[in-house]
Amino acid sequence: MIPTSTVPVRITEVCLRDGSHAVAHQFTVEQVREVTRALDDAGMHYIEVSHGDGLGGSTLQYGRSLVDEMKLIEAAVEQCKQSKVAVLLIPGIGTVHELKQAHSLGAKLVRVATHVTEADVSAQHLQVARELGMEALGFLMMAHSAPVDVLVEQAKLMESYGAQAVYVTDSAGTLLPEQVQERVRALRNAVSCEIGFHAHNNLSLAVANTLIAIQEGATRIDSSVRCLGAGSGNTQTEALLAVLERRGVDLGIDLFKMMDLAEDIVAPIMHRVPEVNKGSLAMGFAGVYSSFLLHAERAGKRFGVDPRNILIELGRRKAVGGQEDMIVDVAAELAKQK
Amino acid sequence: MIPTSTVPVRITEVCLRDGSHAVAHQFTVEQVREVTRALDDAGMHYIEVSHGDGLGGSTLQYGRSLVDEMKLIEAAVEQCKQSKVAVLLIPGIGTVHELKQAHSLGAKLVRVATHVTEADVSAQHLQVARELGMEALGFLMMAHSAPVDVLVEQAKLMESYGAQAVYVTDSAGTLLPEQVQERVRALRNAVSCEIGFHAHNNLSLAVANTLIAIQEGATRIDSSVRCLGAGSGNTQTEALLAVLERRGVDLGIDLFKMMDLAEDIVAPIMHRVPEVNKGSLAMGFAGVYSSFLLHAERAGKRFGVDPRNILIELGRRKAVGGQEDMIVDVAAELAKQK
Structure with missing residues (x-):
């Protein structure tokens, strides 16, 4: 019941990216500063800052951001003494130009995200990221919607493009524990890079599924403080940390500071409490x-x-x-x- | 990953009892009628109606109910065509007199609840309930706080008093999945009566823990629609049903009707959205x-x-x-x- 990998588990806090959906992309510079400062102080490993749909997502179609995400990235980087700032990029929405800009502002890691069957469109961005010296990770979205062998094949493609980790991304919050286990295990046996896991809580299983992913060897874990993410939110950071601590796993992130941050800084920003409601449950149920x-x-x-x-x-x-x-x-x- | 018992799994909806805490015991007759009518229509097995601290809980110490719980029980019974009304009784708070009154109003089942080490105080109430022809179940609260062998010994006591099921009651929402597994399995091997499981979502594990309990043979399951319960709420009924349905388990309860009820009837009643916050997480973490x-x-x-x-x-x-x-x-x- 403890991580099986010798690589340490590292958390990417996604409240300033996935959570962007939940606040209709209305984050202010001051909010990003305050959240990042507190996350950095608690020892968070990575902090993702981007429009909810990744770099370049601020459009009529995906929703306009209140503040240019480059300004938010810059503000986050300025606050970080130990955490690293990450960005998300969906090829077709974000471009190499924007990736370079984020890098020049101090972003150290990019997750290049594609639909689970379309890893091939990630090649260029992963390669550019590696050339820039960034950590370059691959994000296979809607991972439930392809057979496991297809997921494996697509992960191998991403690895071949230079991805240093490939994520099982449960975009619709629909995977059952046994399906998470099967997918992470299959990847573990097929690729040499790290495995990541990104959950949504639409079936109220995000924390439990994340524990299973870690047990199966996933070492890159996404979570959002106070569950601030799309749908029913993500794996709740402070709940996950509490459970891991109870199991004797110390990730070097201060649980009490995360709890304070959730209560005092993040909760007041939220437009609504992420819960399992009719819409998100239908999504999780139907996938x-x-x-x-x-x-x-x-x-x-x-x-x-x-x-x-x-x-x-x-x-x-x-x-x-x-x-x-x-x-x-x-x-x-x-x-x-x- | 499906129930291992040949006894069918039966759900007790606790939103009108555990949820009483979350609305400061302010349920109205009309609310109880409306919720019960919809639960009955969806095919819910049991609907628990009592003060949050059980029969007789309406006191200065535990919080005064807006409406006498006997009136609420009566209103619920009137609405039931197929569901059965259950009550909770904590000896020392509730009395035999109140149990008889609830029974005379049509309550068909009682859970007699004690601290995990104090099963002996449940003897009289369980026996009276059996004599009245009610289903009589034992509820071992704070089940995490005793060693497993003590839990087993106390469950055996309740069984000897006539309990037809004994619950592992995770009052503080603190049990980890492996602890639920260990406890339900130990009871399964020690008693002949049914095993029940009651969770709180303080570590965001309620649904996952309930799935594990079912897998280990628990057949009496507590849940609350829209998570309406104390702390972070209980196992969310409609999320649990969705996951079980995805696994091919049909409990005879209509998922879509439960989702509608959660959204249209229960959510508007709630004073606040049950979430994993600083207080409930601290409780779950510390137990x-x-x-x-x-x-x-x-x-x-x-x-x-x-x-x-x-x-x-x-x-x-x-x-x-x-x-x-x-x-x-x-x-x-x-x-x-x-």
Whole structure:
């Protein structure tokens, strides 16, 4: 029940990136400064700062940021005495130009994120990151939606491009404990780089799934303080640290300082408390993107079917972002079957 | 990963009893009616209705109920076509008189709750409940705070008094998955009656721990819709059902109806969203009663020590309710050690 790897477990705090979704990308420079200062003081390993959809995400489509993320990255870097600032980059949204800019401002690590079947689009960005001397990690999103052998094959691709770790990213918060175990174990047996794990709490399993990932050898762990992330939030940092400490695992991060930070600095910033609600649970249950929810509700109304049945069918068909048209087709079919 | 028992798993929804704490015992008759009607319609097995501290809990010490719990029990019974109404009774707070009254109003099941080392005080109430023809179950609270062999011995006592199930009750939300496994397994091997499990989400592990309990053979499971319970709430009913359904386990409770009820009926009643916050996490980490928190904060201030260190030391000493005096002693000792 303790980490099986000899590589130490390192946490990336994602509240200033995944949490950006939860505050509609309205972080201020002062908020980023205050949160980063406290995280650094507690000994956090990495602090990710970017638009929720990664570098360059501030657009009409993904939501405009209140403050240019480069300013936020700069503010975070200034506060760090021991923590390193990380950024997220989704090729197609973010560019090499933005990666270089973030690096020049002091970002030390990038996670290059792609859909689980599209690792090939990460090659250029991973290579550039390595050339810049950054830590370059690969992030396989919606990891539940591909068979395990495909996940493994895609992780190997990322490793071949220079990724120093590959993440099982449970974007829809839908993986069950046994599915996390199977995926991390399969990667552990297939790649030489580190394995990472990123959870969402939509089924209320994020902390437990993260413990299993660590047990199976994952050493790069994402979490968000006070659960500040998209959907039901991520693995709650301070809860994870408390459980690990109870198990005798010391990551060098001060639990009490993290608890204080959660209560005194992060909670007051939050627009709402991340909880397992109808929308996030439907997402976790069906294994689909959160952006499908609203479309499914509209189509459900139009065709007189429960939007959750639409989401479940979309999950079965492994619908991905950009396939929103499929939603109306599915709704029409379900209406016919009734 | 599916239930190992041949006895079907049955859920007791506790939002109208454990959730009473979270709304300061201010449930109205109309709220109880509405929640019960929807739970019954969804096919919930048992619905517990009592003051948060069980029958007779409405006192200055434990908090006055807005409405006499007997009126709430009556209102709940009236709404039930298929669900059964349950009550909680802590000997010393509730009496045989109140048990008989609840039974005469239509309550079909009672959980007689004692501290994990005090099963002997449950004898009379369990026997009376059996004589009344009620289902009579034993509830061993703060189950983490006794060694496993003591838990087993106390469960055997309850069984000998007529308990048809004995619960591992994680009152402080402090058990780790491996501790749940060990406890349920030990009981499974020691008693012939059913095993129950009651969790709190203070370490964000309630759903995962409940899955483990079920795997180990627990068949009586407590959960609360929308997490409406004391501390960080309990195992969230609709999240648990979603995970079980994903595993192919059908308990005969309608998931979508539970999700609707959580969103449309229960969420609007809640005074605050149950989350893993500083207080509940400290409780789960230290394994102490929530009622110690305020005392520890006061003593911490007086002696200049972190209240969490006081709580941790109290957890080590297995302090129980009524031993609040110990808090000042611990604070003074910690201050000396500094």
